[in-house]
Amino acid sequence: MRIAEFALERFFAQWEFAARHLLCASDIQGWPMADLLALADAETAALWQDLRLGYSEAPGHPLLRAEIATLYDTIDPDDVLVFAGAEEAIFCLSNVMLGPGDHAVVTWPGYQSLYEVGRAAGADVTLHELHESDGWALDPERLIASLRPGTRLVVVNAPHNPTGMLPSHAEWARLTGELAERGVHLLSDEVYRYLEFDEADRLGTGADAFPRGISLGVMSKSFALAGLRIGWLATRDRELLARCAGFKDYTTICSSVPSEILALIALRARDAVLARSRGIVAANLPLLDAFFDAHADRWCWVRPRGGSIGFPRLLDPEPAADFVARLVHAEGVLLLPGTVIGHDGNHVRIGFGREDLPVSLAGLERFMETG
Ligand SMILES: Cc1ncc(COP(=O)(O)O)c(C=O)c1O
Numbered sequence: 207m208r209i210a211e212f213a214l215e216r217f218f219a220q221w222e223f224a225a226r227h228l229l230c231a232s233d234i235q236g237w238p239m240a241d242l243l244a245l246a247d248a249e250t251a252a253l254w255q256d257l258r259l260g261y262s263e264a265p266g267h268p269l270l271r272a273e274i275a276t277l278y279d280t281i282d283p284d285d286v287l288v289f290a291g292a293e294e295a296i297f298c299l300s301n302v303m304l305g306p307g308d309h310a311v312v313t314w315p316g317y318q319s320l321y322e323v324g325r326a327a328g329a330d331v332t333l334h335e336l337h338e339s340d341g342w343a344l345d346p347e348r349l350i351a352s353l354r355p356g357t358r359l360v361v362v363n364a365p366h367n368p369t370g371m372l373p374s375h376a377e378w379a380r381l382t383g384e385l386a387e388r389g390v391h392l393l394s395d396e397v398y399r400y401l402e403f404d405e406a407d408r409l410g411t412g413a414d415a416f417p418r419g420i421s422l423g424v425m426s427k428s429f430a431l432a433g434l435r436i437g438w439l440a441t442r443d444r445e446l447l448a449r450c451a452g453f454k455d456y457t458t459i460c461s462s463v464p465s466e467i468l469a470l471i472a473l474r475a476r477d478a479v480l481a482r483s484r485g486i487v488a489a490n491l492p493l494l495d496a497f498f499d500a501h502a503d504r505w506c507w508v509r510p511r512g513g514s515i516g517f518p519r520l521l522d523p524e525p526a527a528d529f530v531a532r533l534v535h536a537e538g539v540l541l542l543p544g545t546v547i548g549h550d551g552n553h554v555r556i557g558f559g560r561e562d563l564p565v566s567l568a569g570l571e572r573f574m575e576t577g
Pocket residue numbers: 232290291292293294317363367395397424426427432435437
């Protein structure tokens with residue numbers, strides 16, 4: 207398989223551990239191990255204590271799959287397949303579902319593998335472009351109009367990386383209803399689910415919406431445990447899930463045993479885990495609002511509706527990539543130029559899931575005054 211370079215990952219390979227402050231991270235600040243273990247109940251504490259480091263069950267630890275299933279209304283443990291992160295799930299699903307002659311529609315700009323793996327598998331991929339002038343809103347009618355007889359898969363990520371887009375309940379019902387009627391599968395990338403700024407905006411899951419709906423979840427974002435590398439697919443389409451399981455035999459076979467137990471601990475304690483994530487976002491958002499308010503002459507800011515990332519546009523004549531390079535050298539603060547995700551509108555990705563955001567923002571502020 208020949209696949210285009212994952213530009214975002216190449217950018218992070220250079221900068222993620224070299225910059226002092228990540229102001230463009232897509233995740234929530236990771237949990238310290240000791241704090242997570244303190245959340246264990248008697249059963250999971252014993253599982254951790256007695257852990258044997260052999261292979262685990264290929265579909266995922268039965269208790270973990272059972273716990274993941276409780277995140278949905280219509281999903282049984284056997285409707286869940288555990289992967290090494292959301293990334294592996296995207297890779298397996300795209301390869302299983304898409305090939306030459308197939309068509310897919312994917313929200314864009316976005317996480318590159320959501321469209322790149324399908325392309326590399328030989329499918330024709332239409333990007334459903336979101337526009338800043340529409341507040342980055344998903345347009346269900348335009349998306350539906352782009353479907354073809356050969357459309358096998360629609361991929362929607364919401365809350366969205368990098369814009370924080372979140373469809374309304376009516377828009378979501380329109381899209382999922384139409385896909386159900388046409389028999390088209392939906393991959394609903396819900397890695398930022400539970401981080402809606404207004405809980406009333408939380409959408410029903412893709413897996414619950416209709417039998418060909420597939421939910422993509424992960425411990426990395428809302429659950430603030432990216433280091434576990436635990437993700438999953440949930441769908442009532444067991445035949446599809448079985449094909450994904452068959453493909454996974456050629457990637458990781460099974461997940462990391464310690465990570466599965468740590469994920470189980472976190473999911474059982476999800477009220478506390480999510481409260482911490484929401485607390486970090488809630489503390490940071492007003493600082494961003496104040497910053498963009500004070501600098502409306504230099505930045506255009508469409509406030510996200512959920513998640514922990516936004517996509518503001520630099521109004522300066524300087525290319526955002528140059529601004530980002532000068533900023534990281536001057537202040538050790540890293541933003542991500544939109545060009546790295548293939549978008550040339552002079553935007554940057556800004557992340558607000560890290561506890562050092564006040565320090566990062568002060569560095570950015572200082573740089574804008576002096577630089
Ligand atoms: C929208 C989206 N989907 C999937 C992923 C992959 O998640 P992970 O790296 O935890 O596998 C990411 C990571 O940034 C993402 O932003």
